[in-house]
Amino acid sequence: MIVSIVDDDEHVRLATCNLLRSLGCDVRAYSSAEAFLDSGRLGDVGCVISDVQMPGMGGIEMQRKLNEMNAALPIIFFSAFDSHATRTEALDNGALCFLDKPLNGDAVLACLEGLGHTR
Template sequence: MHMNPIVSIIDDDESVRVATSSLVRSLGWGARLYASAEQFLASDEVDGVTCIISDVQMPGISGLEMYRRLLDSGVRLPVIFISAFASDLVRRQALEIGALCVLSKPVDAAEVSRHLETVKTGGADAAR
């Protein structure tokens, strides 16, 4: 049986988590939801994840810091950052550590779909 690829959605705003989850599920992906970077890092569920969609600014560990920790531990996953305050600095920092993109909230469903399709077809590196 073919399993849907999994997206981990990390955002401290429950309404954003639920909306993003609905979107990725409608695109044929599975979704795992986390209320914080700490919750995701502690979950031991990184295996099997195809892509991460994470807020940048959250209480505690930021999305960028979480992704740096994953990279430091040898985990290389495509990541789409979303932010209500996507400054040029945040965008530059995210792209420097390998993010696919930084999308502004509210996210554009077509844009998320386009990036996930790139990940699904194995073109994550081509999207950069």
């Protein structure tokens, strides 16, 4: 399964990529929501793991754009600044999971297993 990681923090992006590779996923990394949306590779993606707060377009706005484009994808959101309103909006708009930073490998694996695409 191809998992796209969307996070402006390079260290978090690389660590998340390494975690997903260790779980057997093919990973693509993007430093912004705009870069992901403009990649031309949305049709190849099985799941997105995205930070909520990023400069420019945030994760929730990216999710809205995907839904507007009829390209809704399973999204696992993560955030260091969790709020009930943000969590509720993300899940109501179809997010697969909403996790706290730092990411826990077992929690990510549980979300991915919900898709039935792990090992």
